[in-house]
Amino acid sequence: MKERQDEVMQIFEESGALLKGHFVLRSGLHSGHFFQCALVCQMMNHVTRLAELTLEKLKNIEFETVVAPAMGGLVIGQEIARLSGKRFIFLEKVDGNLALRRGFKIRPTEKILITEDVVTRGGRVREAIDIVHNLGGKPVAVSVIVDRSDDGVDFGIPFLHLSALSFPTYRANDLPDELASIPVTQPGS
Secondary structure, three states: OHHHHHHHHHHHHHOOOEEEEEEEOOOOOEEEEEEOHHHHHOOHHHHHHHHHHHHHHOOOOOOOEEEEEOOOOHHHHHHHHHHHOOEEEEEEEEOOEEEEOOOOOOOOOOEEEEEEEEEOOOHHHHHHHHHHHHOOOEEEEEEEEEEOOOOOOOOOOOEEEEEEOOOOEEOHHHOOHHHHOOOOEOOOO
């Protein structure tokens, strides 16, 4: 387990994807650390390795389709689907909410793996789970590269991560002085 986490962190460090500064996360919380998975995902050898590690953790989970919320889960989700020989579809933002578009369909009771890059509070994953349920599918697991929730999320289905890292997060009105003194950077999520 520790070896897997060390390997994931090495991949993040090699690709410059663990950023330090002052960031506002999609959750609205502030942090001194940001996982810019897009920097990892520009190197397909890293993506393939992360997908292989994910599939090792998913060996007891039966799924037919991989669903990824845009943007974070797209590259890793597609690689997980490719390596497992499964179908891949994605949800995209429409007026700030996720939606299934482009002619994608989910069959009744279709077993769905939801995959994402990073989870802090899990809002987009919960939204994806709700969409799959509402369309008649059956979410069977959630996989992420980095869980930074500090064990703070429960999706009601198995939640598998490659790395669990808990950097402190803060509400905007409760920033420590050292973070408040740094300008906010929004690298995109």
